[in-house]
Amino acid sequence: MSDSLNSPEAPRTVADERRHRPGVSVRHTRPKGEPRFPDGPQADPAGSHFERRIRSFQPRRSRVTAGQADALQRLWPKWGLDIDGQRVLDLAALFGNDRPVVLEIGFGMGEATAQMAAADPDTDLLAVDVHTPGQGNLLALAERGGLTNVRVANGDAIILLREMLTPDALSGLRVYFPDPWPKKRHHKRRLIQPEFLSLAATRLRPGAVLHCATDWEPYAEQMLEVLDAHPDFENTQPGGGFAPRPGFRPLTRFEGQGLDKGHVVNDLLFRRVQHR
Secondary structure, three states: OOOHHHOOOOOOOHHHHHHOOOOOEEOOOOOOOOOOOOOOOOOOOOOOOOOOOOOOOOOOOOOEEHHHHHHHHHHHHHHEEEOOOOOOOOHHHHHOOOOOEEEEEOOOOOHHHHHHHHHOOOOEEEEEEOOHHHHHHHHHHHHHHOOOOEEEEEOOHHHHHHHHOOOOOEEEEEEEOOOOOOOHHHHHHOOOOHHHHHHHHHHEEEEEEEEEEEOOHHHHHHHHHHHHHOOOEEEOOOOOOOEOOOOOOOOOHHHHHHHHOOOOOEEEEEEEOOOO
8 A cells, every 4th residue: 555645745846836737838858769648649650661652741749738638648548549550440349339430631629520529429530630739639628528429540541541441431531621732842742632532432431421621722623623533422512513511510710710811611522432
């Protein structure tokens, strides 16, 4: 039995006080090589197991609040997974049920994801991002809202799709406001490309909907062009073109700020056609 109850309490330092103060960013020195969150997401889960290629995302380093850090430490073992590419996921075991699963690539801080999960408890959401504060925030939102239909994945969505999901595993795919890579020399980094659509089509069951949204009009035009040309997808709009924002996609704070500045947001909803 520990005798800690009878031991004098060690004096708390200023750093200790800051670490336990709600909403304060966590920035403390740790030995080189020690993981940032021992029980949380890994810094590079796939490591060097796969070929180097042009990525459509750029990991962002930003401060993690005490609340986000707490959620990562407590909830990651339960609701988080690292995309290491070393195993095939059993989605029914991951969620503890056999409900349809929708994959969301890039969820930011997770507010919209949490709202959609709360509004549709009969659908499971597998949300992928590499932004650590957002991962912690979504876990905290899921716990606060009692959302048992959310799982948070850390790493490269391409590796997840290609190595860790089985054919026809997904009932939907959402890509909201991906990095537009506006400079022409960076267009090759954009996620919505013919190669990505071919991979995604193998994991989407027939009838599943790929839903994209962007406030960068040139990227929206490119998305529409490549989706229209892809044989595995058909536009859900009878007359073709962009779709009105569906009611199930929440208007995020970021999107609202863009609309106030005159940005045009375009939604694209394309259905996975029957296998040829």
